[in-house]
Amino acid sequence: MRKAEETALRLKKVLLQDKLNVNVEFMQVLESDLYNLLENYLALKQGSLRIKMDLTDSGDYRIKITADCDRVKNIGIVKKI
Amino acid sequence: MCRKIVVTSGKGGVGKTTVTTKLGINLSKMGRKVVLIDGDVGLNNLDVVMGVENKVVYDMCDVLSGKCRIKQALIPDLYEKSLFVLPSAHAYESDDISPQGFRALVDALSEDFDYIIIDCPAGIEGGFHRAVSSATEALVVTTPHISSVRDADKVLSLLSTYNMIDIGLVVNRLRGDLVISGEMMSEGDISRLLRCKPMGVIPEDDLLLQSQADRAGRNSGCSAIAFNLLADNIENGNKRIYDCTARFRGFFSKIKLMMRNKV
Ligand SMILES: Nc1ncnc2c1ncn2[C@@H]1O[C@H](COP(=O)(O)OP(=O)(O)OP(=O)(O)O)[C@@H](O)[C@H]1O
Ligand SMILES: [Mg+2]
Numbered sequence: 064m065r066k067a068e069e070t071a072l073r074l075k076k077v078l079l080q081d082k083l084n085v086n087v088e089f090m091q092v093l094e095s096d097l098y099n100l101l102e103n104y105l106a107l108k109q110g111s112l113r114i115k116m117d118l119t120d121s122g123d124y125r126i127k128i129t130a131d132c133d134r135v136k137n138i139g140i141v142k143k144i
Numbered sequence: 145m146c147r148k149i150v151v152t153s154g155k156g157g158v159g160k161t162t163v164t165t166k167l168g169i170n171l172s173k174m175g176r177k178v179v180l181i182d183g184d185v186g187l188n189n190l191d192v193v194m195g196v197e198n199k200v201v202y203d204m205c206d207v208l209s210g211k212c213r214i215k216q217a218l219i220p221d222l223y224e225k226s227l228f229v230l231p232s233a234h235a236y237e238s239d240d241i242s243p244q245g246f247r248a249l250v251d252a253l254s255e256d257f258d259y260i261i262i263d264c265p266a267g268i269e270g271g272f273h274r275a276v277s278s279a280t281e282a283l284v285v286t287t288p289h290i291s292s293v294r295d296a297d298k299v300l301s302l303l304s305t306y307n308m309i310d311i312g313l314v315v316n317r318l319r320g321d322l323v324i325s326g327e328m329m330s331e332g333d334i335s336r337l338l339r340c341k342p343m344g345v346i347p348e349d350d351l352l353l354q355s356q357a358d359r360a361g362r363n364s365g366c367s368a369i370a371f372n373l374l375a376d377n378i379e380n381g382n383k384r385i386y387d388c389t390a391r392f393r394g395f396f397s398k399i400k401l402m403m404r405n406k407v
Contacts, residue, residue, distance in 0.1 A: 065326030071333045074290050078297050078337060 154295030156266030312343025344374030
């Protein structure tokens with residue numbers, strides 16, 4: 064591989080790593096907001112919500128949210144207008 | 145309407161002051177009224193690079209403290225009659241000038257000028273915020289070296305929180321011979337990594353040093369065309385980028401068209 068390509072690849076990894084160092088507070092706020100939102104629809108298991116942030120090769124964030132839930136709330140009230 | 149452009153980089157010594165001065169000179173040659181502001185309070189050297197350091201009587205601190213009017217602090221350029229420099233204050237601590245005060249200066253000048261170009265200090269501390277928050281457009285200068293590109297990336301993500309109308313990349317000190325031999329990243333590589341469109345490419349040019357010592361002979365080097373294209377892109381919205389590799393490939397044309405949507 065040519066040196067410039069090698070450098071570009073190395074740099075790409077460094078830049079992705081830099082971006083992933085999102086501050087902890089941000090993640091906590093996001094997590095609690097999401098928890099509250101999902102709680103409207105789902106009976107979530109306490110502390111089961113997980114957010115995982117990754118980066119794709121093109122530099123976009125990829126966000127995976129996982130949660131365990133006991134049951135789905137109020138599913139019967141969804142009406143078609 | 146006055147355009148307020150901050151020239152910034154993150155990493156120090158990559159060419160912010162050089163880009164600021166050359167851009168100012170070229171824009172004023174195109175007939176625009178330009179003022180260059182030294183945002184590097186405390187470590188100022190814009191006046192020195194422009195060769196007007198002996199003419200400094202008042203600086204921006206004197207304006208802000210009411211010691212003089214803003215027009216008295218502006219130093220006319222030695223060669224271009226529509227180009228001025230507002231020196232920063234070397235006698236003062238950087239913190240003496242607040243972002244609000246700095247912004248007031250910029251706003252006051254915007255009535256009389258077509259361009260205000262702010263030379264931002266290195267780093268992302270208070271001086272960065274002060275310089276960036278008074279501008280509406282940004283040029284991010286980087287060299288092709290890893291550490292510089294990495295800092296440019298950080299600056300770009302900071303800039304995204306500032307509501308800029310436009311952000312462009314200037315790749316400085318590119319060596320066409322090394323790009324051809326595959327030893328140096330090209331402006332395309334860098335702009336893809338940073339996801340920012342290139343506004344200009346400036347080749348490595350030994351004559352730049354010389355032109356700093358003697359501004360009269362300032363237009364000789366191979367970077368002269370490149371700076372001219374940069375100014376033209378900014379003034380006229382063109383997308384012509386200097387091709388550093390051309391003279392090593394023997395092409396006649398040194399200009400290659402780059403479509404912004406390719407980035
Ligand atoms: N394209 C180039 N070719 C050769 N030398 C260059 C080029 N661009 C800048 N230089 C040189 O690099 C040095 C640093 O440039 P400059 O002062 O513009 O950087 P800066 O980003 O303003 O630095 P600082 O962060 O200290 O303010 C200068 O000596 C300048 O002449
Ligand atoms: Mg400088």
